[in-house]
Amino acid sequence: MTRHTLSLSIWLLACAPAEAPTTAPDPCTDCLYGEVELDPALLAAEMDKADGDPCAAYPGGPLRADSLLVLLNRDEGQQLAEDAQPPDLVPIDPVLMVAGRQGLARAHVRAAYRALADAALAEEGFDFKVRSAYRSYQTQCFTFDYWVRVKGLAHASRYSAQPGRSQHQLGTTLDVTCEAWSWDLVPEVGQTPEAAWLFENAWRFGFTLSYPEGAESITGYGYEPWHFRYIGVEAAAEMHEAELIQERYLRACQAQDPTLSCPEELIAPLTPNFEFIGAPCGSDADCVGAGEGAVCLTDRPGGMCSKPCTRLCPDQEGASGTFCVADAVEVDATPATTGLCHGRCDHDLYGESGCREGYACVVGQRPSEGGAGAVCLPL
Numbered sequence: 001m002t003r004h005t006l007s008l009s010i011w012l013l014a015c016a017p018a019e020a021p022t023t024a025p026d027p028c029t030d031c032l033y034g035e036v037e038l039d040p041a042l043l044a045a046e047m048d049k050a051d052g053d054p055c056a057a058y059p060g061g062p063l064r065a066d067s068l069l070v071l072l073n074r075d076e077g078q079q080l081a082e083d084a085q086p087p088d089l090v091p092i093d094p095v096l097m098v099a100g101r102q103g104l105a106r107a108h109v110r111a112a113y114r115a116l117a118d119a120a121l122a123e124e125g126f127d128f129k130v131r132s133a134y135r136s137y138q139t140q141c142f143t144f145d146y147w148v149r150v151k152g153l154a155h156a157s158r159y160s161a162q163p164g165r166s167q168h169q170l171g172t173t174l175d176v177t178c179e180a181w182s183w184d185l186v187p188e189v190g191q192t193p194e195a196a197w198l199f200e201n202a203w204r205f206g207f208t209l210s211y212p213e214g215a216e217s218i219t220g221y222g223y224e225p226w227h228f229r230y231i232g233v234e235a236a237a238e239m240h241e242a243e244l245i246q247e248r249y250l251r252a253c254q255a256q257d258p259t260l261s262c263p264e265e266l267i268a269p270l271t272p273n274f275e276f277i278g279a280p281c282g283s284d285a286d287c288v289g290a291g292e293g294a295v296c297l298t299d300r301p302g303g304m305c306s307k308p309c310t311r312l313c314p315d316q317e318g319a320s321g322t323f324c325v326a327d328a329v330e331v332d333a334t335p336a337t338t339g340l341c342h343g344r345c346d347h348d349l350y351g352e353s354g355c356r357e358g359y360a361c362v363v364g365q366r367p368s369e370g371g372a373g374a375v376c377l378p379l
């Protein structure tokens with residue numbers, strides 16, 4: 001609970017309205033089923049006042065979040081497990097988000113979205129931003145629970161995905177919007193040139209529309225022209241070629257339809273980066289002086305003492321040379337991480353300062369008297 005409260009406090013600071021509404025307007029009067037999220041401020045208020053765990057009422061399903069082609073829908077057994085969390089969530093660069101919003105996505109999805117947004121801007125001048133990205137099982141519990149209390153179970157099932165059924169839990173699904181849509185998510189935006197461009201082109205970048213117009217009886221969801229799920233570039237191309245909607249395509253893949261190849265995109269695993277200005281070592285015993293929890297990384301030439309560092313780097317666009325330094329614990333991150341991404345001082349690249357703007361080169365004695373090391377730290 002503490003972790004959620006902390007992370008939501010940050011959202012609150014970023015975009016709290018003057019007064020959090022106590023009830024939300026009915027967002028959907030005639031659609032079958034939607035994925036309406038709560039305003040971040042309202043969600044934070046719900047989490048703060050909750051006693052007990054709303055997830056206790058929702059046992060979750062059997063599915064994991066690592067396959068790009070996993071089928072999620074209202075059928076029994078097609079739900080994600082409570083602890084199903086994608087392995088490589090990273091923050092989405094603020095310039096790709098609607099102002100004041102924060103979001104997480106799988107690393108390769110973030111890169112694919114950047115390519116899509118760049119192409120939309122270059123080809124048509126459209127300025128797409130992400131309004132909503134990864135949502136944890138727990139977030140969905142609070143959201144769904146809120147709607148159950150406000151509207152009752154039957155209505156809640158129309159407005160909001162039950163925990164484990166939301167594609168947003170995959171870390172591959174983005175709700176996108178733009179200024180021409182007043183940064184909103186309503187079915188009417190499906191009539192705009194911006195939506196037409198997305199429908200025509202999103203597959204080139206691996207994204208597919210999950211809930212098309214007129215497909216409610218197949219998907220069980222109302223029309224959501226803003227909700228795109230990344231399934232991989234080759235799979236999206238095959239789906240496009242076969243003229244299938246996403247639900248039909250994923251069902252066919254699950255049934256091993258022989259007319260489809262259903263390519264699973266290979267994702268290079270992002271692993272925690274253990275680099276740290278540490279001392280040469282032969283075993284953990286040599287690293288006692290490097291601080292609590294320090295270990296010897298024997299896969300480095302001569303060994304290297306390091307504290308475990310679980311931040312995935314780079315964690316921002318345009319910071320490809322960064323690595324994890326075990327200098328912080330971020331308890332409000334999802335997942336909780338140790339360390340921050342920093343770059344090495346590079347005087348060839350950055351001249352006298354050795355670091356990009358906003359950072360300073362700090363030369364420090366390595367722990368265990370292993371000589372000096374230099375790293376860029378924020379000013």
Ligand SMILES: [Zn+2]
Nearest residue numbers: 035174175227
């Ligand atoms: Zn969505």
